[in-house]
Amino acid sequence: MNPTSILAATLLASGLAAQSAADTLTIGTEGAYPPFNYIESDGTIAGFDVDIAMELCARLEVECDIVAQDWDGIIPGLLANKYDVIVASMFITEERKKQVDFTDPYYLAAMTHVTPKDSGITEFTNDALSGMIIGAQSGTTQADYAEATYPDADIRLYPTQDEVNLDMASGRIDLQVGDMLPMLEWTTKSEDGACCELAGEPITDPAFVGEGVGMAVRQEDDDLREKLNQALADMRADGTYLEINNKYFDIDVYTMK
Incomplete structure (x- = not known):
């Protein structure tokens, strides 16, 4: 293969890898906090957080890759690019805002x-x-x-x-x-x-x-945060959020009513 062909193949492979990465959103969650996130007997991760994340991915037209991370390392994992978003029932607090940015709250909590x-x-x-x-x-x-x-x-x-x-x-x-x-x-x-x-x-x-429970993203990922906020608002508006909510709770946890 001549140098020009090698360069073209390399650029093509790099482009395909970038496209694949752009088509997948990796979600970090804990997997030990039922009913919000937990590990099923077959090893899959399930729960309210996971269902919300999967619906958001569908609306952003990307594949969802859900990964489990111990709580103590969940923010460091995001900052180390192990995943793109934390969806793990994380309270929005001023202390955490020093490290990450949050979406709008996706439920309230006490x-x-x-x-x-x-x-x-x-x-x-x-x-x-x-x-x-x-x-x-x-x-x-x-x-x-x-x-x-x-x-x-x-x-x-x-x-x-x-x-x-x-x-x-x-x-x-x-x-x-x-x-x-x-x-x-x-x-x-x-x-x-x-x-x-x-x-x-x-x-x-x-x-x-704090201000409720939000999804955490890296502070430079403003575009992703805004897309998630819009998708969440759309879920609330068309009733999809409440359908997911009702699988797990007897009240609307978005309003706590």
């Missing part, structure tokens, strides 16, 4: 305390919970809230929400702070969660729950 049904815990102040063992998932706003609000408690942080739930059900922690919707799901629809119940008022402090 946090909650979870206690054993026979705990007798009714007061949620630092004095009342002093010395108690409180669990939360590490790297989350729930962990930030627990550490800031209960400095005299024994705060125990776990890599995944499932591990917090396991220790809660086993009696190794006295209570936990979690995201309200997954905790409602766990306490009302799972066998091990029957041990426990939501307690106290919903935690809605904007310092911890």
